[in-house]
Amino acid sequence: MPSSHVADAVAARLDVFIARILDGSTEYGPDATLFLDAAAATLHGGKRLRARFCHAGWLAAGGPEHGTDALWGLGAALEVFQSAALVHDDLIDNSDTRRGRPAAHRALESLHRDAGWQGDAESFGRSSAVLLGDLLVAWSDDMLEAALAEHPHAAMTREEYARMRRDVTVGQMLDITEESAWSTAPADTLLDRALRVASFKSARYSVEQPLVLGASLAGADPATLAALRGFGHPVGMAFQLRDDVLGVFGDPAVTGKPAGDDLREGKRTALIAIARGRLSDADRATLDAAIGDAGLSPTEVTALQQLVRDTGALERVEEMIDDYSAQAETALTGSALSGTAIDQLRELASAAVARRA
Amino acid sequence: MPSSHVADAVAARLDVFIARILDGSTEYGPDATLFLDAAAATLHGGKRLRARFCHAGWLAAGGPEHGTDALWGLGAALEVFQSAALVHDDLIDNSDTRRGRPAAHRALESLHRDAGWQGDAESFGRSSAVLLGDLLVAWSDDMLEAALAEHPHAAMTREEYARMRRDVTVGQMLDITEESAWSTAPADTLLDRALRVASFKSARYSVEQPLVLGASLAGADPATLAALRGFGHPVGMAFQLRDDVLGVFGDPAVTGKPAGDDLREGKRTALIAIARGRLSDADRATLDAAIGDAGLSPTEVTALQQLVRDTGALERVEEMIDDYSAQAETALTGSALSGTAIDQLRELASAAVARRA
Numbered sequence: 001m002p003s004s005h006v007a008d009a010v011a012a013r014l015d016v017f018i019a020r021i022l023d024g025s026t027e028y029g030p031d032a033t034l035f036l037d038a039a040a041a042t043l044h045g046g047k048r049l050r051a052r053f054c055h056a057g058w059l060a061a062g063g064p065e066h067g068t069d070a071l072w073g074l075g076a077a078l079e080v081f082q083s084a085a086l087v088h089d090d091l092i093d094n095s096d097t098r099r100g101r102p103a104a105h106r107a108l109e110s111l112h113r114d115a116g117w118q119g120d121a122e123s124f125g126r127s128s129a130v131l132l133g134d135l136l137v138a139w140s141d142d143m144l145e146a147a148l149a150e151h152p153h154a155a156m157t158r159e160e161y162a163r164m165r166r167d168v169t170v171g172q173m174l175d176i177t178e179e180s181a182w183s184t185a186p187a188d189t190l191l192d193r194a195l196r197v198a199s200f201k202s203a204r205y206s207v208e209q210p211l212v213l214g215a216s217l218a219g220a221d222p223a224t225l226a227a228l229r230g231f232g233h234p235v236g237m238a239f240q241l242r243d244d245v246l247g248v249f250g251d252p253a254v255t256g257k258p259a260g261d262d263l264r265e266g267k268r269t270a271l272i273a274i275a276r277g278r279l280s281d282a283d284r285a286t287l288d289a290a291i292g293d294a295g296l297s298p299t300e301v302t303a304l305q306q307l308v309r310d311t312g313a314l315e316r317v318e319e320m321i322d323d324y325s326a327q328a329e330t331a332l333t334g335s336a337l338s339g340t341a342i343d344q345l346r347e348l349a350s351a352a353v354a355r356r357a
Numbered sequence: 358m359p360s361s362h363v364a365d366a367v368a369a370r371l372d373v374f375i376a377r378i379l380d381g382s383t384e385y386g387p388d389a390t391l392f393l394d395a396a397a398a399t400l401h402g403g404k405r406l407r408a409r410f411c412h413a414g415w416l417a418a419g420g421p422e423h424g425t426d427a428l429w430g431l432g433a434a435l436e437v438f439q440s441a442a443l444v445h446d447d448l449i450d451n452s453d454t455r456r457g458r459p460a461a462h463r464a465l466e467s468l469h470r471d472a473g474w475q476g477d478a479e480s481f482g483r484s485s486a487v488l489l490g491d492l493l494v495a496w497s498d499d500m501l502e503a504a505l506a507e508h509p510h511a512a513m514t515r516e517e518y519a520r521m522r523r524d525v526t527v528g529q530m531l532d533i534t535e536e537s538a539w540s541t542a543p544a545d546t547l548l549d550r551a552l553r554v555a556s557f558k559s560a561r562y563s564v565e566q567p568l569v570l571g572a573s574l575a576g577a578d579p580a581t582l583a584a585l586r587g588f589g590h591p592v593g594m595a596f597q598l599r600d601d602v603l604g605v606f607g608d609p610a611v612t613g614k615p616a617g618d619d620l621r622e623g624k625r626t627a628l629i630a631i632a633r634g635r636l637s638d639a640d641r642a643t644l645d646a647a648i649g650d651a652g653l654s655p656t657e658v659t660a661l662q663q664l665v666r667d668t669g670a671l672e673r674v675e676e677m678i679d680d681y682s683a684q685a686e687t688a689l690t691g692s693a694l695s696g697t698a699i700d701q702l703r704e705l706a707s708a709a710v711a712r713r714a
Contacts, residue, residue, distance in 0.1 A: 028527050029553060031538060035530045088491060092484040117537035119649070124537055127449040130487055131530045134445060137494060138522040145515055158502055165495040170385050173392045173488045180474035180481055181388060196386060292476070 006055045006075065007048040009067060013076040014043050017143060034115075035128065038107055039135050042083040045099040049352065050082055050210040051075030053232070056348055057214030060341035061224050073147025074157065074217055077140045078210055084136035085168065091129045092176060093265055094294070100256055105129035157216040164209040171201030178268035179292060190273040195237070198270060202243070203236025207352065211345075223336060230331035231345060238324035238353040241317050244269035246357070248308060255357045260301035266292020270320070275313035283307060325353055363412045363432065364405040366424060370433040371400050374500060391472075392485065395464055396492050399440040402456040406709065407439055407567040408432030410589070413705055414571030417698035418581050430504025431514065431574055434497045435567055441493035442525065448486045449533060450622055451651070457613055462486035504574075514573040521566040528558030535625035536649060547630040552594070555627060559600070560593025564709065568702075580693060587688030588702060595681035595710040598674050601626035603714070605665060611714045617658035623649020627677070632670035640664055682710055 018040045025036055054075045059065060089095070090103035097103055102110065109125030117124070144161060148154040174197045185193060211228040212220075220228075246255055247262030248271060255261075262269060272291065276284055290296060290304055308314065328349055332342050375397045382393055411432045416422060446452070447460035454460055459467065466482030474481070501518060505511040532554045542550060568585040569577075577585075603612055604619030605628060612618075619626060629648065633641055647653060647661055665671065685706055689699050 025527075028531070028557070029550075031531055031534050032527050035527070035534075088487050092487060112537055115538065116541055117534075118540040119537045124533070127533055128530060130445050130449060130490075131526055131533070133487075134490075134494070135523070135526045135530070137491070138519070138526055141498065141522070142519050145519065149512065155506065162495070162499050162502065165498070166492070169488055169492045169495055170382075170389050170392070173485060173492070174385070174388055176481070176484050176488070177388050177392075177474075180469055180476045181472065183475040184473055193386075200385070 053210035054214035057211035061215035061218035061220035063218035077143035080140035202240035207236030208232030227335035410567035411571035414568035418572035418575035418577035420575035434500035437497035559597035564593030565589030584692035
């Protein structure tokens with residue numbers, strides 16, 4: 001099944017869900033409709049990466065390729081949860097755009113202005129985005145429970161889903177902590193710290209856990225689950241390292257984000273940790289002073305990119321991506337997964353790791 | 358069973374849960390422990406109102422008074438969800454304290470300062486409080502699912518719980534919208550709008566739905582559920598109106614909040630809506646200009662309290678509280694609930710409505 005079919009099946013499921021929510025919301029009154037529409041708007045677009053890994057895990061565990069209602073419901077729940085996480089993320093990171101549209105807190109700020117309401121529109125946007133994210137989390141649970149109702153593998157799937165939520169939330173906390181704690185953490189621990197964040201908030205959340213969720217729903221045996229974890233975690237690590245590279249060196253025309261976005265946002269990634277460890281004292285002081293400065297000029301960004309590149313950190317990260325990819329490949333070839341499943345997993349991994357946006 | 362026993366049973370459940378979470382969190386590393394401790398700290402104290410209504414609903418539906426693991430798990434889930442809601446609420450309302458301790462975003466801000474981390478401590482506190490609330494929501498779901506696993510009434514209980522989450526989140530959104538939308542909404546709709554917010558975010562969430570959840574877990578029949586809804590909703594409305602009165606006229610020494618806190622926060626309550634509708638044009642302009650001004654002096658607060666009192670709005674709200682209480686009493690006496698259940702519900706309602714803090 002081409003990836004676009006997975007995206008279509010999930011989108012169809014989301015459309016039905018949203019229509020039902022809006023139908024049942026008249027008692028909340030017209031102002032609530034504005035919010036519900038804003039929440040629904042966050043569900044459009046995206047790569048549907050998690051739903052695609054979920055489908056691949058399902059297939060690997062012997063689920064029929066055309067899927068089931070429960071599978072698409074689970075995939076849709078993952079995508080709604082991801083939208084919730086992005087709403088809170090964009091708020092925390094002060095990101096203005098998402099998937100080519102205004103970030104939710106910015107959209108809500110505009111809603112305030114357009115309605116001619118009184119008070120501080122920006123503050124309203126930020127406050128209501130907290131609640132919008134909360135509502136999306138509630139919706140994702142609603143979709144999950146609808147999918148799992150009376151399902152024979154509900155307990156095992158629910159447990160993995162719960163684990164995923166804890167892991168990604170703690171991972172996000174550790175991520176924002178790095179922006180503060182770098183100055184006090186020993187320099188030789190920074191790479192390990194960055195990789196730990198990558199493990200929780202990306203490798204598990206974006207790849208390993210969606211794979212395992214789909215497989216759990218199909219009633220996977222322990223060997224299949226172990227093979228999917230052995231494949232998924234390194235793919236997820238490579239996926240995040242690719243993200244780190246794109247965050248500093250990505251082409252704005254392709255990523256849709258400003259050049260060097262991670263530098264302005266102050267992301268303490270593995271790439272930055274490696275570069276920092278190789279810089280002279282003077283250059284390290286320059287990097288430390290600049291990173292996280294939202295007002296960096298294009299010239300300053302270019303200079304920082306060059307500083308990082310000159311350390312060889314980019315080559316090192318590309319090597320790490322290759323190593324993780326090789327680990328994932330070893331997990332596949334050493335497994336008893338079917339040839340079809342292996343082909344599909346390989347293709348998805350390649351799309352996640354070799355991407356340019 | 359005295360209310361303190363319900364609180365003790367829920368607290369014991371929470372202690373076990375937190376210990377298990379902390380035990381299982383070593384892989385997250387030491388920085389995560391700081392967050393998990395901060396999350397656990399939000400679970401202490403409070404009136405345990407929702408757990409108590411949950412227990413009362415359970416009793417009314419014939420559940421044994423000493424409860425079951427599932428009941429205490431459900432009660433604990435409600436209390437953890439409430440902690441999550443308060444963390445996000447306090448963030449949105451810029452409240453500095455909660456239950457006599459620093460609000461979560463303030464506690465996290467202090468954590469940043471105490472650790473000697475770099476960057477803006479206040480901004481870190483606000484960002485990490487978004488995630489802290491998210492983590493608490495995940496924990497509340499974990500507790501709920503542990504309670505409902507293989508429970509015969511899981512489906513019905515889960516459905517009501519999901520409804521509760523949507524209602525309170527939309528209710529909160531409508532609440533913050535009122536602070537912005539009052540200026541453009543027709544004056545004669547403001548009371549109805551305030552009562553609608555009270556219905557979703559308080560009457561349902563704090564009273565009706567906890568009652569129905571406890572009863573659902575006990576396998577209540579439709580007549581019992583209808584009686585509990587008929588009782589719970591007006592009690593919850595009276596509970597919120599009492600809150601509105603305390604928010605303007607409460608004694609700081611008893612409420613633990615500054616005098617006239619709702620005026621500074623700009624809460625558009627039923628009390629304020631009624632007063633506003635009765636003011637002269639000049640006094641209404643005074644009220645509109647002052648409400649929501651966090652910098653109101655004690656003298657200005659006293660003057661506003663007098664302005665509201667002189668309209669007779671306070672007497673009107675007290676009448677409404679009496680009317681709602683009478684409706685609740687009628688629902689009880691017209692029901693087939695047992696005498697013991699009725700006594701307990703009456704006692705809880707009285708505590709919720711007649712309180713001074």
